[in-house]
Amino acid sequence: MTNDPWLRALLEGAAVVTALMTAVAWITWLERKIAGRIQSRLGPTMVGPFGLLQPLADAVKSMQKESIVPRDADALLFWLAPPLTLALALGTAAVIPFSPGLLASDVDIGVLYALALSGLLSFPIWIAGWASNNKYSLLGGMRMVAQGISYEIPMVLSALVPVVLAGTLSMGGVVRHQAEHGWFVVSAPGVGFVAFLVFLLTALAEGNRIPFDIPEAESELVAGPTTEYTAIQWSLFAAAEYAHSLLASAIAATLFLGGWDGPVLPPAVWMVLKTGALFLLITWLRWSLLRLRSDQLMSLCWKLLVPLTLLLLLGAGTWVTLAT
Amino acid sequence: MGYVFATFQSLLATLRQGLATPSTVEYPKAKRPRAPRLRASFALTKDAQGDENCIGCKKCEKVCPSEVIAVVASKKPSPVTGKPRAYATDFTLNLQACIVCELCVQVCPTDAIVMVQEQEGPGFDRGDLVLTMEKLYRNGESKERLAWSSASVLGEHQKPAEAPAPAQRPAHAPVPVPAASAEPPGKEPAA
Numbered sequence: 444m445t446n447d448p449w450l451r452a453l454l455e456g457a458a459v460v461t462a463l464m465t466a467v468a469w470i471t472w473l474e475r476k477i478a479g480r481i482q483s484r485l486g487p488t489m490v491g492p493f494g495l496l497q498p499l500a501d502a503v504k505s506m507q508k509e510s511i512v513p514r515d516a517d518a519l520l521f522w523l524a525p526p527l528t529l530a531l532a533l534g535t536a537a538v539i540p541f542s543p544g545l546l547a548s549d550v551d552i553g554v555l556y557a558l559a560l561s562g563l564l565s566f567p568i569w570i571a572g573w574a575s576n577n578k579y580s581l582l583g584g585m586r587m588v589a590q591g592i593s594y595e596i597p598m599v600l601s602a603l604v605p606v607v608l609a610g611t612l613s614m615g616g617v618v619r620h621q622a623e624h625g626w627f628v629v630s631a632p633g634v635g636f637v638a639f640l641v642f643l644l645t646a647l648a649e650g651n652r653i654p655f656d657i658p659e660a661e662s663e664l665v666a667g668p669t670t671e672y673t674a675i676q677w678s679l680f681a682a683a684e685y686a687h688s689l690l691a692s693a694i695a696a697t698l699f700l701g702g703w704d705g706p707v708l709p710p711a712v713w714m715v716l717k718t719g720a721l722f723l724l725i726t727w728l729r730w731s732l733l734r735l736r737s738d739q740l741m742s743l744c745w746k747l748l749v750p751l752t753l754l755l756l757l758g759a760g761t762w763v764t765l766a767t
Numbered sequence: 768m769g770y771v772f773a774t775f776q777s778l779l780a781t782l783r784q785g786l787a788t789p790s791t792v793e794y795p796k797a798k799r800p801r802a803p804r805l806r807a808s809f810a811l812t813k814d815a816q817g818d819e820n821c822i823g824c825k826k827c828e829k830v831c832p833s834e835v836i837a838v839v840a841s842k843k844p845s846p847v848t849g850k851p852r853a854y855a856t857d858f859t860l861n862l863q864a865c866i867v868c869e870l871c872v873q874v875c876p877t878d879a880i881v882m883v884q885e886q887e888g889p890g891f892d893r894g895d896l897v898l899t900m901e902k903l904y905r906n907g908e909s910k911e912r913l914a915w916s917s918a919s920v921l922g923e924h925q926k927p928a929e930a931p932a933p934a935q936r937p938a939h940a941p942v943p944v945p946a947a948s949a950e951p952p953g954k955e956p957a958a
Contacts, residue, residue: 479789481784484791
């Protein structure tokens with residue numbers, strides 16, 4: 444390996460992004476298969492064995508299509524929004540520890556960094572909604588900002604529970620603490636488990652997934668902020684959504700399920716298994732539940748989740764004080 | 768708390784559905800048993816000697832409500848018996864506008880046009896949706912693909928049980944108007 448730190452960072456980044464985009468491509472296949480089975484269909488079957496090459500076919504198809512920019516759209520922002528969304532969604536991957544050695548950068552503020560990027564994700568979607576110059580896009584973008592900003596609060600508060608319990612903001616540090624003292628989802632009595640559920644819910648809301656897909660709301664807003672997008676730009680939004688879901692699963696696995704920690708199997712395999720299990724859970728939820736109304740979403744956030752996470756934080760602090 | 772209960776209920780329902788065998792079958796590879804009376808497309812038939820049944824009478828062309836049948840008829844010696852008789856020299860049925868009412872089958876005096884159980888495949892061209900005479904005779908080649916009905920079978924079904932006597936006329940039937948009291952046709956009411 445070269446000693447030039449910039450080249451090294453570039454290579455590592457390329458490796459992480461490639462691995463992640465490959466994973467994103469095939470979780471779309473997984474999601475379509477699961478959706479199919481839940482709806483008593485077969486899902487993709489024709490392209491390759493079990494339809495496994497379907498994501499490649501879809502990628503080629505979307506690259507061949509024409510990218511249409513509406514006449515009255517703000518062209519610069521319209522072009523800027525999809526890559527920005529994907530970049531912010533993928534950026535989280537830098538701090539996710541897949542095994543003790545497989546970690547792009549073990550910064551001291553890994554949790555903070557991941558949460559900050561996740562919070563910023565509302566803004567390129569808002570940009571897309573505004574730049575499209577379309578009422579559905581605009582409404583979807585406004586809903587996205589409202590939902591993103593509201594749900595950031597319980598998300599950060601619930602993610603602070605493992606931080607308080609472990610006494611570190613580093614992702615690797617949280618996992619190492621769990622490897623020694625047990626996974627947070629079971630160790631701190633009740634607090635860790637409830638915080639895990641809240642984190643998963645708020646991550647769904649941040650990632651704009653059913654049952655919180657209010658910004659997209661096909662029955663009301665066509666496709667929300669992505670209404671005017673076509674071809675590869677639309678695919679970038681779709682990839683960003685899946686990447687966000689996948690990385691939210693990975694963060695939840697890291698913070699609450701002990702990350703790479705586990706018996707017998709190598710650490711990276713454990714991490715992938717936990718992330719995959721959480722992603723399956725998210726997919727299962729998606730194809731089972733209905734969309735909430737905007738007011739239900741807000742009342743769930745402000746009346747239940749925010750007080751609950753504050754109490755959880757208090758509980759975590761008490762637990763740490765009593766334990767030491 | 769009703770929400771929480773309903774959430775778990777729906778999760779259970781989708782799980783049960785997800786683990787069940789899918790109802791979808793991959794159509795060209797696997798075919799479900801068809802309804803015995805399914806009628807999908809058309810065919811022209813030949814008799815036992817291999818002579819074409821169609822006599823070119825154009826009854827089907829006239830009865831067709833969508834006017835999708837076109838018949839060209841002429842007389843020529845039969846290739847089987849050698850005797851001259853009427854034939855359809857061209858017969859086309861355009862499926863683009865066909866409403867599959869089966870009236871052409873019902874009026875056919877020689878059971879020449881019948882229906883088959885197999886659907887026509889999709890095409891790349893509008894012309895692919897026109898059943899030419901060649902396609903129609905090819906459809907009629909395999910006897911097991913033919914649908915249950917033909918003009919004579921349908922005629923048998925529709926034959927009244929017995930000729931109704933005048934006294935047994937149903938109450939809702941229109942009473943025939945005596946010719947003398949009837950309005951002369953075409954007379955306009957006075958302005």
